[in-house]
Amino acid sequence: MKSQDIRSKFLSFFKEKQHTIVSSAPMVLKDDPTLMFVNSGMAPFKEYFLGNAQPKSNRITDTQKCLRVSGKHNDLEEVGYDTYHHTLFEMLGNWSFGDYFKKEAIAWSWELLTEVFGIDKDILYVTVFEGSKDDNLEMDNEAYDLWKQFVSEDRILKGNKKDNFWEMGDQGPCGPCSEIHVDIRSAEEKAKVSGKDLVNMDHPQVVEIWNLVFMQYNRKANGSLESLPNKHIDTGMGFERLCMVLQGVQSNYDTDVFTPIIKEVETITNKNYGTDEKIDVAIRVISDHVRAVAFSIADGQLPSNTGAGYVIRRILRRAVRYGFTFLDKKEPFIYRLVDILSKKMGTAFPELKAQKQLIENVIKEEEQSFLRTLDQGLILLNRIVEETKGDTVSGEKAFELYDTYGFPIDLTALILSEKGLKLDEEGFNKELEKQKKRSRAASEMTTDDWTILHNDAEEEFVGYDTLEANVKLTRYRKVTSKKDGEMYQLVFNLTPFYAEGGGQVGDKGYLEDAHGDVVYILDTKKENNVIIHFTKNLPNDINKSFKAVVDAKQRYRTECNHTATHLLHQALREVLGTHVEQKGSAVHSKYLRFDFSHFSKLTVEELRDVENFVNRRIEGKLPLIEKRNIPKEEAIADGAMSLFGEKYGDTVRAIRFGQSVELCGGTHVKNTGDIWHFKIVSEGAVAAGIRRIEAITNDAVKDFYFENNRAYFEMKDLLNNAQEPVKALQNLQEENTSLKKQIEVLLKDKAKNIKGELKSELQEVNGIQFLAKKLDLDASGIKDVAFELGSQFENLFLLFGAEQNGKALLSCYISKELVASKGLNAGLVVRELGKYIQGGGGGQPFFATAGGKNPDGIDEALEKAKTYLT
Ligand code: ATP
Numbered sequence: 001m002k003s004q005d006i007r008s009k010f011l012s013f014f015k016e017k018q019h020t021i022v023s024s025a026p027m028v029l030k031d032d033p034t035l036m037f038v039n040s041g042m043a044p045f046k047e048y049f050l051g052n053a054q055p056k057s058n059r060i061t062d063t064q065k066c067l068r069v070s071g072k073h074n075d076l077e078e079v080g081y082d083t084y085h086h087t088l089f090e091m092l093g094n095w096s097f098g099d100y101f102k103k104e105a106i107a108w109s110w111e112l113l114t115e116v117f118g119i120d121k122d123i124l125y126v127t128v129f130e131g132s133k134d135d136n137l138e139m140d141n142e143a144y145d146l147w148k149q150f151v152s153e154d155r156i157l158k159g160n161k162k163d164n165f166w167e168m169g170d171q172g173p174c175g176p177c178s179e180i181h182v183d184i185r186s187a188e189e190k191a192k193v194s195g196k197d198l199v200n201m202d203h204p205q206v207v208e209i210w211n212l213v214f215m216q217y218n219r220k221a222n223g224s225l226e227s228l229p230n231k232h233i234d235t236g237m238g239f240e241r242l243c244m245v246l247q248g249v250q251s252n253y254d255t256d257v258f259t260p261i262i263k264e265v266e267t268i269t270n271k272n273y274g275t276d277e278k279i280d281v282a283i284r285v286i287s288d289h290v291r292a293v294a295f296s297i298a299d300g301q302l303p304s305n306t307g308a309g310y311v312i313r314r315i316l317r318r319a320v321r322y323g324f325t326f327l328d329k330k331e332p333f334i335y336r337l338v339d340i341l342s343k344k345m346g347t348a349f350p351e352l353k354a355q356k357q358l359i360e361n362v363i364k365e366e367e368q369s370f371l372r373t374l375d376q377g378l379i380l381l382n383r384i385v386e387e388t389k390g391d392t393v394s395g396e397k398a399f400e401l402y403d404t405y406g407f408p409i410d411l412t413a414l415i416l417s418e419k420g421l422k423l424d425e426e427g428f429n430k431e432l433e434k435q436k437k438r439s440r441a442a443s444e445m446t447t448d449d450w451t452i453l454h455n456d457a458e459e460e461f462v463g464y465d466t467l468e469a470n471v472k473l474t475r476y477r478k479v480t481s482k483k484d485g486e487m488y489q490l491v492f493n494l495t496p497f498y499a500e501g502g503g504q505v506g507d508k509g510y511l512e513d514a515h516g517d518v519v520y521i522l523d524t525k526k527e528n529n530v531i532i533h534f535t536k537n538l539p540n541d542i543n544k545s546f547k548a549v550v551d552a553k554q555r556y557r558t559e560c561n562h563t564a565t566h567l568l569h570q571a572l573r574e575v576l577g578t579h580v581e582q583k584g585s586a587v588h589s590k591y592l593r594f595d596f597s598h599f600s601k602l603t604v605e606e607l608r609d610v611e612n613f614v615n616r617r618i619e620g621k622l623p624l625i626e627k628r629n630i631p632k633e634e635a636i637a638d639g640a641m642s643l644f645g646e647k648y649g650d651t652v653r654a655i656r657f658g659q660s661v662e663l664c665g666g667t668h669v670k671n672t673g674d675i676w677h678f679k680i681v682s683e684g685a686v687a688a689g690i691r692r693i694e695a696i697t698n699d700a701v702k703d704f705y706f707e708n709n710r711a712y713f714e715m716k717d718l719l720n721n722a723q724e725p726v727k728a729l730q731n732l733q734e735e736n737t738s739l740k741k742q743i744e745v746l747l748k749d750k751a752k753n754i755k756g757e758l759k760s761e762l763q764e765v766n767g768i769q770f771l772a773k774k775l776d777l778d779a780s781g782i783k784d785v786a787f788e789l790g791s792q793f794e795n796l797f798l799l800f801g802a803e804q805n806g807k808a809l810l811s812c813y814i815s816k817e818l819v820a821s822k823g824l825n826a827g828l829v830v831r832e833l834g835k836y837i838q839g840g841g842g843g844q845p846f847f848a849t850a851g852g853k854n855p856d857g858i859d860e861a862l863e864k865a866k867t868y869l870t
């Protein structure tokens with residue numbers, strides 16, 4: 001069975017069981033501070049498990065893009081070495097939100113695997129939770145009894161908390177689980193060792209394929225468990241592993257999910273898969289990682305230097321490094337795999353097809369830049385090797401190479417071993433640990449449990465219509481971090497505060513009680529669909545109601561910028577073409593930033609056209625036409641574009657100003673005329689094929705013109721109120737250049753005169769022509785003079801001192817014959833005499849200079865020069 005059919009068979013099986021099929025959520029998470037990427041099928045549904053929102057259906061089925069490369073689930077180092085862990089993989093799932101529970105979940109999983117997919121029962125094992133003393137939990141007898149109906153008891157294994165108790169994080173919904181494992185070894189192997197003994201033992205052919213989680217508890221901050229009022233089912237089956245079983249192969253990489261990519265790698269690199277273990281690992285790494293990186297870029301997460309972008313950059317670099325070392329690829333090639341990937345997966349994941357060109361550009365540029373890093377790293381590593389005494393290279397140096405230059409440590413180790421050298425791994429690990437400690441300490445945070453005051457109320461956002469509301473606190477908690485100290489997070493029954501999202505910053509403002517006591521709200525953010533207000537203190541009486549007031553000025557400026565962002569988006573598509581797509585935005589009160597796909601730098605004319613386009617719509621005073629809670633299809637028919645990487649609900653909000661229509665949850669001015677004016681302040685590149693514009697509106701534009709005007713008048717003032725200041729400035733510059741030239745000539749003349757004088761001052765001491773004197777020349781003047789004299793006299797010993805800008809300079813010239821015959825050394829002379837001017841220097845035996853900070857010492861240094869003549 002082809003992988004495509006396997007995927008759709010899974011989904012249609014659960015559709016028949018009254019599940020609604022939903023598409024995969026974007027892989028990069030936006031409103032969950034505990035998680036960077038979706039790492040399991042349940043992550044996008046957290047808000048339902050936490051009871052913060054209602055799903056549209058209480059039975060859902062899907063395939064979810066998951067990435068396990070950071071945090072609690074991190075399989076990155078395994079990938080390539082084993083045959084069944086990936087960075088990016090698909091997790092097939094069926095979900096019950098407070099609907100069916102263990103009985104149906106177990107029966108259906110068995111029906112699907114053994115009857116629909118026809119997997120032989122004799123290769124399957126299941127596990128149940130054995131209980132845990134720590135948590136005071138008994139064995140999951142319920143699940144055991146249910147499994148007994150289908151599976152012989154010798155194939156039902158008991159598992160511990162690590163394998164059979166699933167937790168979302170340190171806190172939150174959790175519960176026991178049952179895993180289904182397959183044993184796909186040969187009969188011969190099976191006869192030797194029973195599969196029973198290999199379950200959960202990291203055997204590549206005895207692997208877990210499906211995990212059924214029975215979500216029935218909530219883990220509190222103090223570690224204790226409480227029962228959930230609603231019980232849920234969360235299952236996750238590894239799609240690639242299922243394909244391996246159904247296609248009768250021994251490795252995920254031998255399924256049709258991977259073979260086309262591997263073939264392409266073979267063609268490009270001229271290496272064969274399946275001949276040499278090192279090459280095989282490299283090919284698996286590359287075939288896996290290109291998927292993770294391509295899907296991430298398609299979801300709007302580009303490689304970068306921080307956060308999620310940095311994780312993606314590291315994955316791509318790992319692939320480049322394996323290609324570089326084991327497949328001899330010294331030029332970019334991974335981007336060339338995107339074509340086949342998008343052909344094979346573009347139907348199930350249209351974002352790959354739509355953004356193919358962009359994905360290729362970004363990957364290619366990243367590859368190029370990392371290959372340059374590798375080249376540079378190799379040079380630096382050679383230098384380190386040269387400086388190394390003995391046979392062990394310092395861990396500190398290797399760490400610096402790794403940390404500052406991004407040079408992979410395993411590559412360092414490999415190169416050193418080829419040179420017969422050792423790496424001080426302990427030293428390296430020490431440095432790494434130190435760095436980890438530093439960043440852990442910076443991000444350390446403790447989160448208390450919520451204190452619930454009112455359980456029933458669902459928080460309502462009223463901030464589109466009003467900036468003030470009477471609110472009640474429904475829950476709060478304390479959060480302590482190194483960065484912000486103690487903070488409180490407050491949730492209300494309703495709120496006018498907009499939570500950071502869709503690029504727009506969160507509102508600031510205050511809470512006021514009946515006595516006029518005020519608590520400031522410093523920021524507003526969304527977490528798993530709950531609007532959280534950040535404060536330094538709790539209000540005095542938490543049970544009373546408060547007036548919640550949004551900072552109107554900040555909100556208004558932000559709204560000007562948000563509406564301008566929409567107009568800018570429209571303008572760019574109009575002026576540059578419809579290939580322009582939004583790739584990120586940041587809407588602040590002071591400025592806006594907009595990233596978009598476009599292949600070249602904008603010309604001055606294009607920038608002016610874009611600016612004019614936006615300003616014409618501002619002058620046109622277009623009213624806001626807002627449609628809330630309309631079906632997404634209706635908004636799309638209206639002309640709105642949905643963006644890849646955004647998670648939309650079933651109903652959306654559409655914002656129209658004239659011909660600009662966008663799906664948007666942000667806040668906007670009532671009329672474009674409110675924006676007053678729009679001004680672009682910068683344009684540049686953020687990545688291959690991605691440009692960034694920064695712009696300002698309204699008050700910021702006024703400030704901008706005011707400041708520019710002020711600078712202009714100050715400049716004009718300095719130019720004696722010249723009628724044409726630019727011309728006056730040019731004149732000044734020209735005058736300055738010609739003055740500089742004149743000075744040069746004068747200085748040369750001066751040096752010539754001095755030379756004449758100096759000749760007559762030479763003394764003969766012990767057959768040496770000697771002179772020590774302070775001169776009023778700069779360093780290059782002195783050098784000229786010394787060399788001139790040197791060409792006219794033999795056996796010359798000159799020491800010149802000079803004072804310039806409060807600093808001291810010593811220059812020593814010794815004829816080459818003297819250097820040879822008397823063993824004199826100018827470098828040594830200036831180094832020794834340098835102490836009188838509190839400085840140092842050096843040079844060659846016949847000419848050297850020293851600089852110092854004590855001009856008062858020059859005379860003494862000159863005085864001492866004679867001592868070298870004896
Ligand atoms: P394993 O022990 O094999 O790492 P797991 O216990 O981490 O698996 P779960 O977190 O229960 O797995 O995820 C559910 C299913 O997702 C697994 O049964 C497996 O089929 C699949 N899966 C998990 N991690 C990966 C991965 N890195 N690559 C591919 N599939 C995976």
Ligand code: MG
Pocket residue numbers: 075
């Ligand atoms: Mg795992």
